[in-house]
Amino acid sequence: MAQEVKVRAFFGNLYLSYQPLLKAGALLSVNGLVVMAGESKAVEGACKALSGCEEVDLPGRAAGPGFIDSHLHLTGLGLQLNTLDLRSVRSIAELRDKVRAFLQERNPPVLIARGWDHERMAERRFVTRFDVDDLVPDRPAVLVRICGHVGTLNTYAMRQLGIDRLRGSPDVVVDERGELTGVMREDVLLKALRALEPPPEQYMSYVADAARLLLSQGVTTVGFMNVPLRLLTGLLSEARRMMLRMRLYLDVGALGLLEGLGLEGGFGNEWVKVMGVKVFADGSLGARTALLSEPYEDAPGERGKQNLSVEELSNIMSRASRLGLDVAVHAIGDGALDVFLAARAASGADARVEHASVVRDDQLPRLRGVRVSVQPMFVIEDRGWLKGRLGARRLGLAYRFRSIVASGAIVGLSTDAPVEPTDPWLTVYAAVTRGQGEGCELAKVTPEERLTVPEALHLYTAGSAAVLKDPLIGSLTPGHLADVAVFSQDPLEVSEPADLRTIRNVATFVGGERAF
Ligand SMILES: [Zn+2]
Incomplete structure (x- = not known):
């Protein structure tokens, strides 16, 4: 069977390259490769002569080669896009609103949130599992403080990770009644984050x-x-x-x-x-x-x-x-x-x-x-x-x-x-x-x-x-x-x-x- 050939003519204010500065009114691509670039009349003529050539008028005021970001971290970026940003919250109620909205919008298998800062919240205390358990009863949640050294797990995550075993560790915070608050520090937090890493x-x-x-x-x-x-x-x-x-x-x-x-x-x-x-x-x-x-x-x-x-x-x-x-x-x-x-x-x-x-x-x-x-x-x-x-x-x-x-x-x-x-x-x-x-x-x-x-x-x-x-x-x-x-x-x-x-x-x- 003959392979499908895709021929397209693009029309617009095109920068072909910036050094040397080369411009064109149109370019012709065959199977994704540029084969011709120049005056729009010439490209239009070539397009008309080729059967199946599709004409594309580019929107916008100008166009150029796609950008090439020579160094980035796609996994880190993707993770950031799927992490709830809590830097702007000023109260537990606001934090709860954000969690609720994020779950509704994204429905992630694990809720990862970052950026709460109790110094800037009305209650001026750490976020605990009791603040979020009713909102996230059915999946692990971890809400990391802005510093990255303290974070809160919900009860679901604590059970899944067997945090109870670590009771007594200085990195596992308990309240005045001796109950686990879900707040973890340092190594325990880092291990929890790693364990909750998505598949x-x-x-x-x-x-x-x-x-x-x-x-x-x-x-x-x-x-x-x-x-x-x-x-x-x-x-x-x-x-x-x-x-x-x-x-x-x-x-x-x-x-x-x-x-x-x-x-x-x-x-x-x-x-x-x-x-x-x-x-x-x-x-x-x-x-x-x-x-x-x-x-x-x-x-x-x-x-x-x-x-x-x-x-x-x-x-x-x-x-x-x-x-x-x-x-x-x-x-x-x-x-x-x-x-x-x-x-x-x-x-x-x-x-x-x-x-x-x-x-x-x-x-x-x-x-x-x-x-x-x-x-x-x-x-x-x-x-x-x-x-x-x-x-x-x-x-x-x-x-x-x-x-x-x-x-x-x-x-x-x-x-x-x-x-x-x-x-x-x-x-x-x-x-x-x-x-x-x-x-x-x-x-x-x-x-x-x-x-x-x-x-x-x-x-x-x-x-x-x-x-x-x-x-x-x-x-x-x-x-x-x-x-x-x-x-x-x-x-x-x-x-x-x-x-x-x-x-x-x-x-x-x-x-x-x-x-x-
Ligand atoms: Zn880097």
């Missing part, structure tokens, strides 16, 4: 929720970090149905398994592909665990945490490289970047670096040809404490997007979601303004590191594609996949950078098919 089928539906959100925002491909091994089979079979392209990075612990399978060069297709593994070279600036070459300004003597020696990291890179697999290395501090660069040189492997938040001048030339994924939203989110950690002298070494690009590095943008929100226009806004409107000191100290709108859009499409080593995405010139995001405004025509945040994604096509 893989449930996680797949969370991933699907995350995929839907991303597609609604014009993101068509993601670099999916720390993929849980138990989801691998599901993802390989479901990504196409979800219509989001996924490039998978497993935890480094899976490297042995991949070696055992002997699968070379990763495996998958244009929808979903195993890229390699992800490994942590250090921690975070917020927690002062990012590895700096000199001590933290606000913690003299502390330089952060080195997770791996150069030798260990270079060994991982060599093993992955022998299988044709990629290694994504989380390196936030300049000390961790030193470890990364030394390991990369020693192994000769083409590993990529995640974050590169603090970069010294002497490191810039060594970034030539290195793939780097950066998160512009960090500029705005970290503004409250960044100077405290680094001090005035080193502040200018943070988030040097333009310098990193100028060094000859291959740069892609990302959100690290659920750490930052997934809306690409927030990230573009942050890259272009450097948080000037939010009073970020970085905007004043290093205004030269701001990107232009076309530069940011280029890095978010073609740049991210190069970080993911994917020649088929990130552009709409012929030979690329017809992944198209359609915008409410023309991003190159906005008069004020602040307006970038008001751009909405109005339609998304992946492989020429409508995905939003």
Whole structure:
């Protein structure tokens, strides 16, 4: 039987690529691949000449290649979307209203809620199981306090987990009558959360929720970090149905398994592909665990945490490289970047670096040809404490997007979601303004590191594609996949950078098919 051929002509104000800036009035796709782009008259003529060609008038004011978020966590994002947010509640009654509404709307097999803060609630006491048992009598519920160190289980969850056995532990709170209140602390809470973790089928539906959100925002491909091994089979079979392209990075612990399978060069297709593994070279600036070459300004003597020696990291890179697999290395501090660069040189492997938040001048030339994924939203989110950690002298070494690009590095943008929100226009806004409107000191100290709108859009499409080593995405010139995001405004025509945040994604096509 002959395979069905899908021919589509798309008409609109199209950006085929941002660097070089190429525009077209229309493009023609055959089976999801762009085969022609140019004047609408010419494409219309070609469409008329081909039988079965379908004409699509794009809504919105402009369109471009779908966004590529080169580093995020789909499971974490999906979990966040399915977690009841209690940060705004100011009383037990409000909390109960939220729980009731969430159960009605979502009907989750396990109720997971986060963010209540008794300091901001009228009752000024911890939430107990007696506050929610009548609302959630038939399934486990856990309501975690804003700090993450305290949480409340309902009676159902306590029975299921056998919490009674732990009576007497300081982490299991009882009231004045000696009755268990459902309030758990620290280890007991963490174990309970792990035990209540949804089964893989449930996680797949969370991933699907995350995929839907991303597609609604014009993101068509993601670099999916720390993929849980138990989801691998599901993802390989479901990504196409979800219509989001996924490039998978497993935890480094899976490297042995991949070696055992002997699968070379990763495996998958244009929808979903195993890229390699992800490994942590250090921690975070917020927690002062990012590895700096000199001590933290606000913690003299502390330089952060080195997770791996150069030798260990270079060994991982060599093993992955022998299988044709990629290694994504989380390196936030300049000390961790030193470890990364030394390991990369020693192994000769083409590993990529995640974050590169603090970069010294002497490191810039060594970034030539290195793939780097950066998160512009960090500029705005970290503004409250960044100077405290680094001090005035080193502040200018943070988030040097333009310098990193100028060094000859291959740069892609990302959100690290659920750490930052997934809306690409927030990230573009942050890259272009450097948080000037939010009073970020970085905007004043290093205004030269701001990107232009076309530069940011280029890095978010073609740049991210190069970080993911994917020649088929990130552009709409012929030979690329017809992944198209359609915008409410023309991003190159906005008069004020602040307006970038008001751009909405109005339609998304992946492989020429409508995905939003
Ligand atoms: Zn991450």
